[in-house]
Amino acid sequence: MDPSVQLMAAVGVAAAAWLLALGFLAARAAVVAALPLGVAVVAALPPVSLIAAPLLVGMAVARLPPDVKARNGGMWKKGAEGGLHPGALAAGIALVLVGARAGLWVGTAVLGWSGEPVQSAVVVGLIVGGFAGGFVMALLARRVAFLEGLWVTALFSLLPVALADQASTMFTYGTAAAYFAVILITGLLILGLSLVLGGSFGFLFCGDGEFQAGWGYEGFIGRRFLMGKGGDVVGIITVISVLAVAVGTMAMVVVMSVMNGFSTDLRTKIFGANAHLLVLKYGSDFTEYNDVVEKTKKVPGVLGATPFVLNEVMVSSDTNLTGALLKGIDADTINTVTELRKNIDKGELSHLKHPESIAVPKAKPIVDDDPKKPDEALKEAADDAIAKAAAGVGSVPALGSDRPLPGIVIGVEMAKNLKVFVGDVMNVVSPVGELGPTGPIPKARAFRVAAIFYSGMYEYDSKFIYIDINEAQDFFTLKGAATGVEYKLDDVDNVQSIAREILRALGGYPYRTKDWMEMNRNLFSALKLEKIAMFIILNFIVIVASFLIAAVVIVFVIEKSKEISILKTMGATDTSIMKIFVTYGITVGGLGTALGIALGVGICWVIKTFGIGLDPGVYYISDLPVHVEPFEVFLVWVAALGLSYLATIYPALLAARMKPVEGLRYE
Amino acid sequence: MKIEARSLSKHYWLNGHQIPVLKGIDVSIQSGELVSLTGPSGAGKSTLLHVLGTLDTPSGGDVIMDGVDVWKQTPAGIARFRNERIGFVFQFHHLLPEFTAIENVMMPGRVARRPWAEVEQRARLLLTEVGLAQRLEHRPGELSGGEQQRVALARALMNDPKVLLADEPTGNLDESTGRGIHEIIERLNKDRGLTAIVVTHNPRLAERMPRRLHLDKEGLRDSNGGVTLKAKQAGAEAAP
Ligand SMILES: Nc1ncnc2c1ncn2[C@@H]1O[C@H](COP(=O)(O)OP(=O)(O)OP(=O)(O)O)[C@@H](O)[C@H]1O
Ligand SMILES: [Mg+2]
Numbered sequence: 001m002d003p004s005v006q007l008m009a010a011v012g013v014a015a016a017a018w019l020l021a022l023g024f025l026a027a028r029a030a031v032v033a034a035l036p037l038g039v040a041v042v043a044a045l046p047p048v049s050l051i052a053a054p055l056l057v058g059m060a061v062a063r064l065p066p067d068v069k070a071r072n073g074g075m076w077k078k079g080a081e082g083g084l085h086p087g088a089l090a091a092g093i094a095l096v097l098v099g100a101r102a103g104l105w106v107g108t109a110v111l112g113w114s115g116e117p118v119q120s121a122v123v124v125g126l127i128v129g130g131f132a133g134g135f136v137m138a139l140l141a142r143r144v145a146f147l148e149g150l151w152v153t154a155l156f157s158l159l160p161v162a163l164a165d166q167a168s169t170m171f172t173y174g175t176a177a178a179y180f181a182v183i184l185i186t187g188l189l190i191l192g193l194s195l196v197l198g199g200s201f202g203f204l205f206c207g208d209g210e211f212q213a214g215w216g217y218e219g220f221i222g223r224r225f226l227m228g229k230g231g232d233v234v235g236i237i238t239v240i241s242v243l244a245v246a247v248g249t250m251a252m253v254v255v256m257s258v259m260n261g262f263s264t265d266l267r268t269k270i271f272g273a274n275a276h277l278l279v280l281k282y283g284s285d286f287t288e289y290n291d292v293v294e295k296t297k298k299v300p301g302v303l304g305a306t307p308f309v310l311n312e313v314m315v316s317s318d319t320n321l322t323g324a325l326l327k328g329i330d331a332d333t334i335n336t337v338t339e340l341r342k343n344i345d346k347g348e349l350s351h352l353k354h355p356e357s358i359a360v361p362k363a364k365p366i367v368d369d370d371p372k373k374p375d376e377a378l379k380e381a382a383d384d385a386i387a388k389a390a391a392g393v394g395s396v397p398a399l400g401s402d403r404p405l406p407g408i409v410i411g412v413e414m415a416k417n418l419k420v421f422v423g424d425v426m427n428v429v430s431p432v433g434e435l436g437p438t439g440p441i442p443k444a445r446a447f448r449v450a451a452i453f454y455s456g457m458y459e460y461d462s463k464f465i466y467i468d469i470n471e472a473q474d475f476f477t478l479k480g481a482a483t484g485v486e487y488k489l490d491d492v493d494n495v496q497s498i499a500r501e502i503l504r505a506l507g508g509y510p511y512r513t514k515d516w517m518e519m520n521r522n523l524f525s526a527l528k529l530e531k532i533a534m535f536i537i538l539n540f541i542v543i544v545a546s547f548l549i550a551a552v553v554i555v556f557v558i559e560k561s562k563e564i565s566i567l568k569t570m571g572a573t574d575t576s577i578m579k580i581f582v583t584y585g586i587t588v589g590g591l592g593t594a595l596g597i598a599l600g601v602g603i604c605w606v607i608k609t610f611g612i613g614l615d616p617g618v619y620y621i622s623d624l625p626v627h628v629e630p631f632e633v634f635l636v637w638v639a640a641l642g643l644s645y646l647a648t649i650y651p652a653l654l655a656a657r658m659k660p661v662e663g664l665r666y667e
Numbered sequence: 668m669k670i671e672a673r674s675l676s677k678h679y680w681l682n683g684h685q686i687p688v689l690k691g692i693d694v695s696i697q698s699g700e701l702v703s704l705t706g707p708s709g710a711g712k713s714t715l716l717h718v719l720g721t722l723d724t725p726s727g728g729d730v731i732m733d734g735v736d737v738w739k740q741t742p743a744g745i746a747r748f749r750n751e752r753i754g755f756v757f758q759f760h761h762l763l764p765e766f767t768a769i770e771n772v773m774m775p776g777r778v779a780r781r782p783w784a785e786v787e788q789r790a791r792l793l794l795t796e797v798g799l800a801q802r803l804e805h806r807p808g809e810l811s812g813g814e815q816q817r818v819a820l821a822r823a824l825m826n827d828p829k830v831l832l833a834d835e836p837t838g839n840l841d842e843s844t845g846r847g848i849h850e851i852i853e854r855l856n857k858d859r860g861l862t863a864i865v866v867t868h869n870p871r872l873a874e875r876m877p878r879r880l881h882l883d884k885e886g887l888r889d890s891n892g893g894v895t896l897k898a899k900q901a902g903a904e905a906a907p
Contacts, residue, residue: 065683208746210744217777220777221763227765562761563763568722569720570749571779572750574746660717
């Protein structure tokens with residue numbers, strides 16, 4: 001892709017990351033300097049933070065309030081009252097760098113990957129390095145090193161800017177800067193989350209200055225906290241938080257399933273009407289297509305093959321005129337490749353070969369439209385061509401001759417448009433006619449509608465028409481040549497390697513292949529972009545839900561502050577307190593996600609079973625499609641549970657940091 | 668366990684203003700001593716108890732227990748120290764409302780990660796000792812004030828601490844119930860050599876203690892001139 005577009009995106013993402021890092025640094029410095037919370041919030045806002053960050057850091061360093069100093073706080077100190085610990089920052093950068101380099105090395109040198117797949121190797125490196133870095137940072141800084149993690153992430157956002165040329169080799173798909181930016185943001189997000197996750201684990205298990213893996217009574221208390229004070233089986237706060245998580249999870253499952261439904265629907269329709277792979281030939285003498293079919297039918301992965309002729313034409317009926325894509329097909333083998341036979345709504349596909357068996361209507365159905373149409377002139381031109389054809393120019397059998405009219409299959413939308421029915425006659429005009437004395441003469445031929453199909457794709461139903469391949473070769477004077485051979489494969493995602501096998505079987509040049517991805521590039525890249533956009537929107541739902549969890553757990557921590565103090569007087573450590581609330585959060589998250597997934601899958605089942613009607617005129621689909629993908633549901637579950645954990649970290653830390661005396665002074 | 672405070676001071680910060688509470692306290696309490704702490708409200712009795720019990724950080728000076736400077740340890744070390752050596756009893760008993768009496772008593776044992784069966788057996792024994800064998804499965808909300816305080820006392824004794832720090836344990840109880848609690852503490856002191864500091868506003872209960880400390884704005888002093896007293900106020904400036 002264009003390196004300058006990519007550089008632009010990388011600079012944008014880095015700028016955003018730095019604004020965020022500076023904002024949080026400014027806020028932290030304001031807190032260390034014991035300034036009011038309002039100042040910290042204002043200082044963190046993007047344009048202000050640029051100036052506020054260095055100012056406030058300077059202030060926090062220069063004149064630290066004595067009480068903060070007394071509590072062992074300070075800008076570069078470790079512990080709960082510290083700011084940004086330089087040692088931890090350095091360790092984090094080093095470990096993430098090692099992780100990313102190792103990932104790159106394993107991906108390129110060991111596994112021999114190149115291009116797009118290298119991304120995943122680097123991401124795995126970032127996850128491992130980020131987790132290790134976060135863990136070590138937590139040990140050194142004696143806290144979950146949020147700010148340090150943010151700064152490591154911001155520093156790493158500079159890498160794609162500095163190494164733009166190298167990075168561009170990893171981005172071969174997609175052409176929009178937005179696409180690149182989204183990938184970068186996702187990468188940074190993954191790094192940031194790995195750092196926080198590593199940091200939280202580091203703090204949970206080593207935060208008190210000793211390794212402490214026990215999670216016995218913490219779990220017991222955390223689960224008991226789910227109960228109400230009066231000994232109710234579940235407390236009201238628990239109910240609210242479980243419902244919050246459940247609603248978020250349910251929304252995700254339903255939205256994703258409906259999106260899947262739409263894209264699965266689209267895919268089936270595209271694959272139903274289209275082949276997965278084409279074999280084409282350079283030059284216009286593809287007459288040996290039957291040999292090609294025979295040679296390639298045995299290639300593993302190939303389910304069917306059929307030759308075809310494709311050309312653009314104009315079609316007209318008595319009432320209307322439209323452009324169309326005419327495909328010459330072999331009615332005997334088309335069934336092995338596309339769903340055309342299944343999609344036939346009226347009439348018979350086999351009548352293409354035997355036009356004599358098409359039922360000819362006795363009387364023409366009455367057309368209530370005024371036959372005088374604006375495009376009358378065009379129609380007359382077509383009629384003219386037919387007349388010329390009838391007069392012996394071209395090879396059209398004259399109307400009323402002994403030979404029955406050849407059959408044609410059209411889509412429902414075109415049938416509506418042209419107002420024709422099975423058995424009616426319509427005319428096809430080819431722009432590639434013979435050269436007459438006054439220039440090229442369009443070639444026209446009359447066909448009888450043998451069948452009408454409905455594929456469910458408006459584009460196909462209004463544009464595609466099918467005739468017998470021999471008829472098409474004759475019509476376009478191809479001298480027995482086909483445009484190509486189309487294939488159906490058992491695994492559409494494996495199309496590239498099967499294409500290679502087919503080419504090998506054919507001996508390569510002058511043959512070439514074209515797969516469904518190339519044929520529908522625009523459509524599928526639009527779909528991919530849509531999926532990314534949807535992913536971001538869905539993430540917002542989840543982020544809102546996790547804010548809700550965080551808020552609920554914060555309220556819960558405040559409500560339990562007395563209990564926290566009491567447990568601390570008994571010798572419960574900070575990390576034990578954190579474990580208690582993490583247990584609470586995870587249990588709430590677990591119950592919520594389980595309930596949400598059950599509800600979501602249930603709603604999908606209801607939609608599938610009873611159906612929600614859509615306006616077919618708008619969506620070209622009669623019911624809301626749903627497709628529940630178990631793996632994606634699993635991902636939603638993992639993500640929602642992970643987010644409940646992440647959302648719990650901060651409130652749990654608040655609980656852990658409470659001083660034992662805070663809850664003891666009052667009843 | 669021997670408890671020593673060396674020029675211990677504590678001040679709070681409120682809106683940037685320093686609020687001095689303890690000003691250079693020096694005191695030494697021998698192992699096995701039973702001490703009462705009296706003084707006017709707001710003198711800093713609770714604060715002193717919290718600082719001695721590692722619940723609050725001192726602003727200056729050291730707390731030394733059996734020769735160990737407690738605040739020099741890691742957070743985990745301080746927590747373990749609190750768990751194993753010190754038992755607390757507060758005026759507002761502070762039981763965990765979600766848990767039954769026996770679960771509350773077991774809690775310090777579980778914090779120490781001792782085996783469940785052993786902890787449960789000891790909790791049963793302790794509750795029987797304080798006369799609550801019939802109330803094991805009651806939640807705090809289902810116990811009377813005196814019963815709650817006895818559960819709190821049993822809980823403080825769970826890990827067989829060397830020191831008991833009691834902050835007005837009988838403040839909310841009637842005279843005779845309060846005396847009952849004090850008798851238990853006296854017995855523990857005699858039988859197990861438990862070192863105890865009991866804050867009380869009740870002079871009659873304070874009278875019963877072998878050693879009496881008094882804290883007011885002048886500082887901490889021994890009100891009966893005890894032999895081990897070494898209380899003075901360092902650098903105190905009398906308020907105008
Ligand atoms: N967190 C705090 N911030 C500011 N001042 C505080 C704080 N906690 C206590 N104080 C002040 O410290 C002083 C001593 O409080 P403390 O609770 O130790 O008194 P006390 O001797 O136990 O009184 P009482 O007999 O009424 O319980 C009080 O004047 C109180 O206002
Ligand atoms: Mg008090």
